[in-house]
Amino acid sequence: MSTEQITFLTFGSLLVLALAFDLGLLSKKTSHVTIKKALWQTAFWVSLALAFFVFVWVQNGHERAIKYVSAYLMEWSLSIDNIFVFILIFGSFKVKEKFYGRVLLIGILMAIIFRIIFIAIGIELVERFHFILYIFGAFLVYTGINMFRSKHNEDEEPNMESNKVYKLLKRVLPLTPEDGDGKWSIRKDGKKLFTSLFVVVIMLATTDIVFALDSIPAVFTLAEGDKLVIYTSNIFAVLGLRSLFFLLRGASDKFAHLQHGIAIVLIFIGLKMLLEDLLIKYGGIKEIPIYVSLLVIVTCILASIIYSINVSNRTLEEKKPDAGIDREIH
DSSP: OOHHHHHHHHHHHHHHHHHHHIIIIIOOTTOOOOHHHHHHHHHHHHHHHHHHHHHHHHHHOHHHHHHHHHHHHHHHHHHHHHHHHHHHHHHHTTOOGGGHHHHHHHHHHHHHHHHHHHHHHHHHHHHHOTTHHHHHHHHHHHHHHHHHHSOOOTTOOOOGGGOHHHHHHHHHSOBOSSOGGGOSEEEETTEEEEOHHHHHHHHHHHHHHHHHHHHHHHHHHHHTTOHHHHHHHHHHHHHTHHHHHHHHTTOGGGGTTHHHHHHHHHHHHHHHHHHHHHHHHHSOOOOOOHHHHHHHHHHHHHHHHHHHHHHHHHHHHHHSHHHHHHHHHO
16 A cells, blocks of 8 residues: 555544544534634644644655645635634524534535535646646735735625525525524425525535635645645645634634735735746746745734734724723823
């Protein structure tokens, strides 16, 4: 058995055991997930991903391990941005808290299936048509610039009536605003109607697909086309979405500037895709080391999180009733 096969087999075994542990011991279908429990679950998935990083280092060498952890951190940071969209969707459809875990689980498993399909298609296209990498690079630069310019609004209310996926569902399926007490469909007057929970699951999966359009090209560049790194980093990051959702609910203001850090990373990766071949050919550079990409990702994400928290704390201080009085006295 080759090293590649052993690594994939270990990943598959870890995944099955972890899902059984998470679903069987850490989760109950309708239980309330506290911040403490969500923190433990998040720590569990992050620790598992980092343990796999150590395994890849030992089994496949440091360079592949650095590619993996860079791709994982990229996916994980994009997942945080993804979570806030999930929160808006749940609020818009008024999903009851007892259904959160189940809806998230189904939506995330669907997202994993779609991502695997997209990754397989992407790898095949790049292997056949190398120039697609330049299209991906230009797309990432464009996306990063737009993300950096866009304003975060914690009070924003999504308009689902104008959402293309929701409008399509309304057009092709008979829907009801009821949640069916946890069912995906109910019968009324002999007619089958799909519940709001069904709509939310589809919305979660399609939302993740939109995010995948940014993340997969970025990870493809960081992994330098390494299939094992692309698949494993994506799946580990997506599986941690459920616990991140419960951990970050109500904390969107604490990460208001995270998107700027992510935007800079996307622009950097896009430029790397566009310019690396030219730098190697004409600049006398052999290649841009993966350590550089890892350093950029860690620096941008940490800096944007720290800055967001500082801005949020400063805003809270200014909103305190005593703050205005103190300023007047001084």
